[in-house]
Structure formats: C-alpha cells, structure tokens
Amino acid sequence: MPKSRIRKKADFTPPPEKTQTIKLKSGFNWVAPLMLAFFVIGLAWIVLFYVTQGSLPVDALGNWNIVVGFGFIAGGFVVSTQWK
Secondary structure: OOOOOOOOOOOOOOOOOOOOOOOOOOOOOOHHHHHHHHHHHHHHHHHHHHHOOOOOHHHHHHHHHHHHHHHHHHHHHHOOOOOO
16 A cells, blocks of 8 residues: 655744733722722611611611611622622
C-alpha cells in the first residue's frame, strides 16, 4: 500500500497585540453609600420599634413599623443591583 503524503503544518503566528486598552466602567459612586444607608436605616427602624415597645419611631403606624423597616432594607437590595 502506498504511503500518504505528509502535509507540512504552517508555522504558528500569534495574533497581533491590541493597542487599545479596555476601560471598565466602575459604576456609580453613590450606590454603595446609599445601599448601606438603606440597610442601616431599616435595621435601626426595626430595632427602635422593638426597644421602645412600639411607641417609636411612628406611634400611629403600630406594627406596620416593621413593614416600613423591611421596606428600607428591600430598598437597599434594589439599589444594590446597580452596584458594579
């Protein structure tokens, strides 16, 4: 049986180097402080409600103060989606 021809492989040439540098957008500077502020305000609201046995922060809301506190915390999570 005849031998098949051996093909010569081409020499490897590396791809050309990119001259442009890709600059990543670092995000907004206000996102992290606002997110942390929402978390702290929400936590402080709930703790203040429990420590004062419902007379503070807003007496008229009653147990809805817990919902307001969790609302601030949820707002912190919503703001955190903008953090890059």
